[in-house]
Amino acid sequence: xxxxxxxxxxxxxxxxxxxxxxxSSTDFPGHYPDEDHSWDLKKFKKNLKVKVQRLSxxxxxxxxxxxxxxxxxxxxxxxxxxxxxxxIEHVYVWNNTSVIxxxxxxxxxxLVPLNVDPALVSMKESPADTATDRNTIVFDLKLTCERNPxxxxxxxxxxxxxxxxxxxxxHLTWRPAGEQEEVFADNPPAPTNPDIVLxxxxxxxxxxxxxxxxxxxxxxHAKFSPVATASYRLLPLITITSxxxxxxxxQFQKCFSPGVIRIDQRTQEVSxxxxxxxxxxxxxxxxxxxxFADKVKLGRVRDWFLFNVESxxxxxxxxxxxxxxxxxxxxxxxxxxxxxxxxxxxxxxGAADGDVEMxxx
Amino acid sequence: xxxxxxxxxxxxxxxxxxxxxxxxxxxxxSHTIGNALRWMLMKNPKVEFCGYSVPHPSExxxxxxxxxxxxxxxxxxxxxxxxxxxxxxxxxxxxxxxSLREDKFERWEEKS
Numbered sequence: 001x002x003x004x005x006x007x008x009x010x011x012x013x014x015x016x017x018x019x020x021x022x023x024s025s026t027d028f029p030g031h032y033p034d035e036d037h038s039w040d041l042k043k044f045k046k047n048l049k050v051k052v053q054r055l056s057x058x059x060x061x062x063x064x065x066x067x068x069x070x071x072x073x074x075x076x077x078x079x080x081x082x083x084x085x086x087x088i089e090h091v092y093v094w095n096n097t098s099v100i101x102x103x104x105x106x107x108x109x110x111l112v113p114l115n116v117d118p119a120l121v122s123m124k125e126s127p128a129d130t131a132t133d134r135n136t137i138v139f140d141l142k143l144t145c146e147r148n149p150x151x152x153x154x155x156x157x158x159x160x161x162x163x164x165x166x167x168x169x170x171h172l173t174w175r176p177a178g179e180q181e182e183v184f185a186d187n188p189p190a191p192t193n194p195d196i197v198l199x200x201x202x203x204x205x206x207x208x209x210x211x212x213x214x215x216x217x218x219x220x221h222a223k224f225s226p227v228a229t230a231s232y233r234l235l236p237l238i239t240i241t242s243x244x245x246x247x248x249x250x251q252f253q254k255c256f257s258p259g260v261i262r263i264d265q266r267t268q269e270v271s272x273x274x275x276x277x278x279x280x281x282x283x284x285x286x287x288x289x290x291x292f293a294d295k296v297k298l299g300r301v302r303d304w305f306l307f308n309v310e311s312x313x314x315x316x317x318x319x320x321x322x323x324x325x326x327x328x329x330x331x332x333x334x335x336x337x338x339x340x341x342x343x344x345x346x347x348x349x350g351a352a353d354g355d356v357e358m359x360x361x
Numbered sequence: 362x363x364x365x366x367x368x369x370x371x372x373x374x375x376x377x378x379x380x381x382x383x384x385x386x387x388x389x390x391s392h393t394i395g396n397a398l399r400w401m402l403m404k405n406p407k408v409e410f411c412g413y414s415v416p417h418p419s420e421x422x423x424x425x426x427x428x429x430x431x432x433x434x435x436x437x438x439x440x441x442x443x444x445x446x447x448x449x450x451x452x453x454x455x456x457x458x459x460s461l462r463e464d465k466f467e468r469w470e471e472k473s
Contacts, residue, residue, distance in 0.1 A: 029406035039404035041448050050456035056471040062457070070396040071449060077393040193473060219391075318461055325454040329447055331394055335387065336443045338369035343436050346380070 007301055012237055015298040017287040025068055025302055052318070059310040060317040064232070065303060072232055072305045078324040079230040081219040084123065085313050086116040086137060086189075088223075090212035097206050098167070100199045108199070109141075109211055110223045112169050113192045113313040116213065120183055123215045131212060133178030137189050139211040140173050145201035158200075165201055170194035172211065189213070192313060227320060228310040234300035236280040242295045244270040255286035278306060372436075373424065382428040383435045391415065395423040401442040401449075407433050 014021035027037045047066035054061040064072055091106035098105070114137075122134045129135065146163045158165045169191035176184070201207070218225030238260070244252045246268030253261040259276035263269070282300065286292045311317040367388045376383035387394070395413040402411040402425075410428040427435035460466075 028403050036406075037404070038406045039401065039445050041445070041452070044449065045452055048452060048456055050453060050460050052457075052460045052466040054467045054469065056469045058471040058473060062460070064453070067449070067453070068400050070400040071453075074393045074397045075453075077391075082393070321457055322454055325450050325457075328393075329450045331390070332443050332447045332450070334369060335390070335394070336440060336447075339436060339440045339443065342370055342372070343434075343440065346436065 006239075007237060011302050011304075012299040013234065013302050015282055015284065015300065017284060017293070022302075027068075053306075055318060058312075058317060059308065060320070062307050062309075062321070063235075064305040064307060067303060067305070069302070069305075072307075074328060075321065075324045076230050076232060076307070078327050079227050079309060079320050080225055082217050082327050083226045083315070083320065083323045084118045084215050084217050085224050085226045085315075086114050086118055086121050086213050086215050087221075088112065088114070088139070088211045089214045089216065092210040092212075093208075094210065095206055095208040097204070098199050098201055099205075105199060105207075105209075109209075110221070112172070112196055112198070114189060114213060115187060115192045115314050116184070116189045117187065117314050118215055121215045131214075133180050135214060136177075137180070137213040138175045138177060139189070139213065140175050141167075141171055141207060141209040141211060142173075143167050143171050143201065144206045145203050147203045162201075162203055166197055167199040167201060167207060168194065169196035169198060171198075226311065226313045226315050226323075228312040230307075230309045230320070232305040232307045234302065235304035235306060236277055236282045237299040237301055238272045238277055238280065239297040239299070240270065240272065240295065241297055244292070244295060248291060251289070252286065252292060255289065255292065256283075257281050367422075379432055380434050380436050381432040384424050384426045385435075385439065386422050386424050388422045390423050392423075395425065397446060398425060398439075398442060401446050402427060402438060404445075405438055405442065407431065408435075408438055 010026060013023055026032070029036070029038045031037065044066070049065035050062065051065075052060065052062045064075075088109045091102075091109055093102045093105075096102050096105065100108075116137060121137065124135050143164050145165055148161055148163050151161045155161055172191055174184075174189045199207070216224040238256070249263045249268045249270050252270055253263055255261075257276075257280045260273055260280045262271050262273050262276075264271070282298055284298060286296055287298070307321075309317060309320050311320060315323060369388050371386040371388075372380070373384040373386055392415065395415065399411050399413045402408050407430050408427060409430050411426065413423055413425045415423050425439070427438060429435050429438060
């Protein structure tokens with residue numbers, strides 16, 4: 001819901017016919033004379049608003065209001081690139097007589113999303129680490145295509161003529177090792193979607209492979225990314241500055257996305273729908289009409305982020321933000337330990353004794 | 362693995378001896394932390410200047426430059442900013458979980 005009371009003009013990014021205005025945030029100490037913009041957790045807590053708008057089994061929409069773009073962007077980036085998942089990393093090909101060459105098949109297998117909860121798998125310290133039941137999940141993939149002896153006469157359909165003519169993600173069979181049988185008892189490792197076509201076979205062709213899945217992050221390879229998309233937009237802001245004549249109401253409405261502008265049935269009075277405005281594309285079409293250009297102001301609210309996150313893989317969509325917060329806080333903790341160790345080295349609260357060890361570069 | 366992992370944070374050569382102006386090289390971090398940290402440092406009224414850069418995309422580190430007023434320690438400001446950033450994360454997570462619990466949102470079924 002857009003607020004009823006007007007938005008502070010300092011929060012608005014102006015969208016004009018051929019330029020955008022006031023893009024950068026200005027809430028820093030020293031920017032406005034005699035105003036205090038130093039960090040204040042209490043004030044932040046008061047202004048912060050997080051509200052889930054829509055939730056499905058695959059995606060979530062939520063509003064994050066009252067934070068700087070750098071913070072919203074950090075969470076978006078972490079969701080894409082640093083929340084870990086498990087994906088197939090090593091493919092050992094014992095036999096592959098299909099038309100798809102080994103390396104292409106290995107690439108396709110890597111991209112298959114798995115349902116393995118990453119919390120149950122530990123990350124390999126380095127690629128050279130030996131595989132154990134804690135850091136590797138093994139799948140077997142074995143399929144042979146044959147002629148169907150009971151195929152209807154004269155049929156030309158592959159699904160009738162042949163047995164196993166398609167290699168699908170459901171053909172991946174998990175081979176438990178060590179303690180895995182107990183750990184994964186509730187949710188045996190498998191692809192999240194059983195019907196992904198990995199390749200096509202014809203009679204006499206055969207595939208036999210061993211697949212090793214490991215835990216990784218999206219910045220190493222996109223196959224480890226837990227999201228299909230994770231993006232945000234800024235809340236559109238449409239302000240009608242002087243009344244639109246009734247005879248132009250419909251034309252005005254057509255300048256925006258459907259559902260954004262309401263027209264009163266009786267008075268033909270034009271107003272902005274507070275819910276519908278979220279879906280406006282801010283196309284600026286309205287500014288191309290001379291009769292409207294000076295009657296409306298377009299903008300976006302700089303600290304009002306409309307997130308849309310689509311999960312792909314093991315995380316429920318509502319878990320992705322909390323996971324990214326977890327990753328972010330872990331990063332902060334690691335840096336803080338390093339900074340405090342550095343301070344220790346300097347002897348207390350940064351007291352200078354001249355023997356600072358600096359990098360050579 | 363012959364190469365050793367560099368330290369998480371290094372102080373670049375040329376820092377003032379009281380650390381009131383210094384450039385920190387943070388290993389294995391990117392814009393994700395760089396920009397957020399820069400923002401939080403700039404919220405500190407004792408910080409005269411703060412900026413960050415990713416010097417080269419194939420080198421896995423960022424550099425954060427901090428200059429302080431009144432000869433204060435930039436390292437202390439860095440530590441404070443990190444703990445404030447942690448508060449931000451905690452606050453956002455709490456507010457998000459609260460909103461999820463309130464359960465006042467549209468639920469729908471998406472086919473895959």
